[in-house]
Amino acid sequence: MTFCPSCGKEFTVDENFCSGCGKPRFSQTSSYAGRPTGITVLGILQIILGIILVISTVMVGVMSGMMGNYSYFGEMTSVVGGAITAILAVLAAFSFLIASALFSGKKWGRTIVIVFSIVNLVMEAASLAVGNVFGIAGIMLNGIVLYYMWRPHVIAYFTK
CATH class of the missing domain: 1.10.287 (Helix Hairpins)
Structure with a gap:
């Protein structure tokens, strides 16, 4: 299972170009597929x-x-x-x-980060509900972390 480095869309077996963004599947330069x-x-x-x-x-x-x-x-x-x-x-x-x-790249590490982000998101929303305006920054940061942890290349890193 390979993913487009530009948009993160998964390549099918017979695709040479990404159906999402049009980038070539294989580049002339070697790509480093290490840790995101x-x-x-x-x-x-x-x-x-x-x-x-x-x-x-x-x-x-x-x-x-x-x-x-x-x-x-x-x-x-x-x-x-x-x-x-x-x-x-x-x-x-x-x-x-x-x-x-x-x-x-342990799978449980990703799971813990996701769980903690959800818990922090709920706590920040509760603090925002009682008047803590700084909760907005916490909600945004935890939302970004949650979004990032569900990106295809991140999931691929933790399932190797």
């Missing part, structure tokens, strides 16, 4: 998010440990801070795992 650029961008963004989460994990862990008994709430600060630290550490590990799946 958008997947590389999403993977890099996941790595950046993971790094930010690791830094946040260390900061929350250190601050909650320093607060300890000196806080107005006593040891409860350390307990809550420890729980938040654990959650941030799990999220950081999960972010690096998703980046790895995107870079290696």
